[in-house]
Amino acid sequence: MPVEIDIEHVAKLARLQLSEEEREQLAAQLGQILEHAARVGEVAADDVPPTASPIPRANVFREDVIEPSLPVDEALRNSPERDGDRFGVPRIAETGA
Amino acid sequence: MTRSLGDLTGAELSAKLAAGETSAIEILAASQARIDAVDGDVRALLTPTPQLASERAEELDAYLSTGAPQSPVAGIPVALKDVLTTNGVRTTCGSKILETYVPPYDATAWTRLSGAGAVLVGKTNCDEFAMGSSNENSAFGPVHNPWDLERVPGGSSGGSAAAVAAGEAVWALGTDTGGSVRQPASLCGVVGLKPTYGRISRYGLIAFASSLDTIGTFTRSVRDAGAMLQVLAGHDPRDATSLDVPVPDYGAGIDEAIAGLRVGVVTEAFGEGVEPAVAASVRAAVERLAALGADVGEAALPHAAYALSAYYLIAPSECSSNLARYDGVRYGLRAAGEHADSIEMMFATRGQGFGPEVKRRIMLGTYALSAGYYEAYYGQAQKVRTLVIRDYEAAFERFDILVSPTSPTTAFRIGAKADDPMAMYLNDIFTIPANLAGVPAISVPCGLDDVGLPIGIQLTAPILDEATLLRAAHALESDLGLNLRPPLLAGV
Amino acid sequence: MGSYEAVIGLECHVELSTLTKMFCPCANAFDAEPNANTCAVCVGHPGTLPVPNREAIARIIKIGLALDSQIAPHSLFHRKNYFYPDMPKNFQISQYDLPICVGGHLDIELADGSTKRVGITRVHMEEDTGKTQHGSESGRIHGATHASIDFNRAGVPLVECVSEPDMRTAEEAGAYLRELRATLEALDVSDVKMEEGSLRCDGNVSVRPLGTDAFGTKVEIKNMNSIRSLERALTYEIARQTAAIAAGEQIVQETRHWDEDAGATKSMRSKEEAFDYRYFPEPDIPALEPEAAWVEEIRASLPELPRARRDRYMSALGLRPDVARVLVGDRGSIGLFEGAIAAGADPVPAANWVTQDAAGLRNAAGQDGALTPGHIADVVGLIAAGTVSNAGAKQALEASFASGEPVAEAVARLGLTQVSDTSALGALADEVIAEHPDVAAKFRDGKEGVIGFLVGQLMQKAAGAANPKLAQTLLRERLQG
Ligand SMILES: [Mg+2]
Ligand SMILES: [Zn+2]
Secondary structure, three states: OOOOOOHHHHHHHOOOOOOHHHHHHHHHHHHHHHHHHOOHHHHOOOOOOOOOOOOOOEOOOEOOOOOOOOOHHHHHOOOOOEEOOEEEEEOOOOOOO | OOOOHHHOOHHHHHHHHHOOOOOHHHHHHHHHHHHHHHHHHHOOEEEEOHHHHHHHHHHHHHHHHOOOOOOOOOOOEEEEEOOEOEOOEOOOOOOHHHOOOOOOOOOHHHHHHHHOOOEEEEEEOOOHHHOOOOOOOOOOOOOOEOOEOOEOOOOOOHHHHHHHHOOOOOEEEEEOOOOOOHHHHHHHOOEEEEOOOOOEOOOOEOOOOOOOOOEEEEEOOHHHHHHHHHHHEOOOOOOOOOOOOOOOOOOOOOOOOOOOOEEEEEHHHHOOOOOHHHHHHHHHHHHHHHHOOOEEEEEOOOOHHHHHHHHHHHHHHHHHHHHHHOOOOOOOOOOOOOOOOHHHHHHHHHHHHOOHHHHHHHHHHHHHHOOOOOHHHHHHHHHHHHHHHHHHHHHHHHOOEEEEEOOOOOOOEOOOOOOOHHHHHHHHOOOHHHHHHOOOEEEEEEEEOOOOOEEEEEEEOOOOOHHHHHHHHHHHHHHHOOOOOOHHHOOO | OOOEEEEEEEEEEEEOOOOEOOOOOOEOOOOOOOOOOOOOOOOOOOOOOOOOEHHHHHHHHHHHHHOOOEEOOOEOOEEEEOOOOOOOOOEEEEOOOOOOEEOOEEEEEOOOOOEEEEEEEEEEEEEOOOEEEEOOOOOOOOOOOEEEEEOOOOOOEEEEEEEOOOEOOHHHHHHHHHHHHHHHHHHOOOOOOHHHOOEEEEEEEEEEEOOOOOOOOOEEEEEEOOHHHHHHHHHHHHHHHHHHHHOOOOOOOEEEEEEOOOOEEEEOOOOOOOOOOOOEEOOOOOEEOOOHHHHHHHHHOOOOOHHHHHHHHHHOOOOOHHHHHHHHOOHHHHHHHHHHHHOOOOHHHHHHHHHHHHHHHHHHHOOOOOOOHHHHHHHHHHHHOOOOOHHHHHHHHHHHHHHOOOHHHHHHHOOOOOEOOHHHHHHHHHHHHHHOHHHHHHHHOOOHHHHHHHHHHHHHHOOOOEOHHHHHHHHHHHHHO
């Protein structure tokens, strides 16, 4: 049975502006895909540990040694809106963190 | 037949270069000629770099004329999938959101090839952010299969596969997250190698699914795949997941016989959905392996059936996080017009900048990670991943190499599966398990179907055993002796 | 209102003073030009990967050990997913269910000399964000149509230390933050400057009827930029909630902003938004599994912590608890004091000079001036020798603070030396007695109180530079002789 999804809510979390048409299409497609994907629940028993990385490693560090940063112009080269030596953005509403 | 420079392998070209029978400039000219002749139809290249290439070739000839030691990579024309960063050269990921993005640094893989003398001919088209199996998801239009321009080259590294098949480049790099090197290699009749996860640094590989992404190679011979891997493999201090283990000499044992090699045929991989011609061709190839002295038996990967489900939870989940950075603040597209605030701007930019498949996966992953669903989806998928790894461990106790078709089908018509995501996802059913387990796998051409489209056989080896993988693939390749050349090149 | 009590927990964020950032080799510096300390990694360019800074991990382990936390044998970085323009990747690399330091406690000392143990829930490693400058004049978000971002701070190693809800008063919260700051200062892992943001603190406050153990509705307080504003904000918030509950109102679970000028916490009316951080293990960073040997090496490197130092100052050096507390609360004072006693100064007066006059001068100037431990030792010595009076010593110390000149020289240059030479003062005593025969007679008749007048006269002749004690002794000898 296809899964029901709150497309509005998910799109909000993902910061994605979607057209009405896109929402309908996604609701149908994601429902179908998740129905198939939900099969993972059939085999994964509780005693099976999860694997996050195919070849687990540990304790990989870099030493605390300074290397040159980018020249400011290089750092800002791709910026859609350069504001002096800063990245310009529209006003920030009180939200987020 | 006498083969022109444009048909030679990297090894052959390198030998001629060493013997002074040709020059980097001549070799580059041959690949440029192919680009001029066919890329208008194939559309493998998003950003050709002829200027950089000729300057590089000139430098190399000057360098080689001094009799200085020569890497097997020196002077070889190479194309890079456009998800690999190149300092100063536009890198788009096949997406509108990065259409104008110029990276400030080189991917480590390119740094290594470039350092060994490779010549960059251009950045290749691909499915947007490497999400797709047909290359139809590129914001800059599809790539056409050199074997039949009406058909897809496979994906997501379709441009790289097509470029090598058509001789636009001798070698190319792609990325393989669920089969994106092996499947297009199979559909374009070239060799596609996905090494062990972590064998090649991911630094500069624009992430789709970090725990699955692997850089892979496209070549016209298995020997060339070994030569490329030799240069690319090794630890990179910039990638904490790159493996810090010695790199063997991949060329050393590649010509050795495979008598006694234990080959397991993955029985599940010949069931429904597999085209008869594909099944037949792969079985014939297996018989050749037996004829070469391999001990062939039947292997089982019982959880492979669940791998696709796990993949379509894990990959989108990681993707939803990896692609969050495209927000119109620091680089790339910012939606035009006035924006009430930064949040509105981000919504608009991401809504306009991403294509349907990318949106689909971001939504899928965001949902799978969201409160209340994590355990049922991402958590369970990670357990399935463990089971798939255990399947391989069990199989590799009995076998040195596993074989299966690379893709259930040969190249399909452009548009055929465009509106059916699930049908499209099934293309990767045989390639995905290797990504979940991190094991190395290679696709080698093993024949043509009844309409003359290439078929690929996939060989898989245990973690870090690329040497055996290459040896087996090379033995099969030499025995089959197909020198595939797309009909498109008949007149060229 | 006395029938209610507050429940307070603090979440502190500490920027580590490593040379480089957490995941890239850019310089970690507070006052660089905008975006001068940024690279492809810390601006979140496509394809870049984080590689953890070993020194940052060593420092958080050091912090954990100082707080008696368990150092986890296996810990993971997770991604905390949310969008914010000053967060380059739109996720923060942080830790979730497997932090590197688990549990622990901090013993705080209160003004009345009593101590209290505050539990530590966890201490975890994460990365800082960039800094946004809001367009409007006020720098406030309201009314700004535009903002701009500097990513120098993005990726700076950030340690989050979460306390148990063990504090009951604003004073306790202040004492906790003071003790934590002193501890981090002693460990030398951070600049811990609240005014520069290298130490930041948010509070969780609820109020409940005394005697109940169920928690009331929790309110989060942000933007407390000094220990004083923390205490003011919590005092205000506790009163606000107590009054509301007493009036039978419901407390709204929310985040409130401390408005320093208004002296009140204000509800942050945030845009209606779903918070769902979608934590999952950071696939680009291998697990942290610090070897026991490394942890022990770090444990062995731990310096004396404030608590132990306070105890030593009181038991071994005889300092009063309040003096010891103030002294240990300030790194500069500790330096002056330790140096002075090393130079042989008597600890008790040395501690008083360091925590009162020296601290006064340093605070007023907002810097340490030219003051050295030697100056403190000299002051204590010269007073003990009677060479200078307390008042004179204060003047001399001020001069030394400004110029660095030795205290003895300042005393001489400013004519603050006390005449303690018996023959010289003896001569003056004879003169005074000769000039005031009637007063001398009164003394001899038993009106000893008049000695004060005679001493005053002698001091006048000596232009204030006489040692009063000695002056009186000499006068008495002569009058009684
Ligand atoms: Mg935090
Ligand atoms: Zn950086």
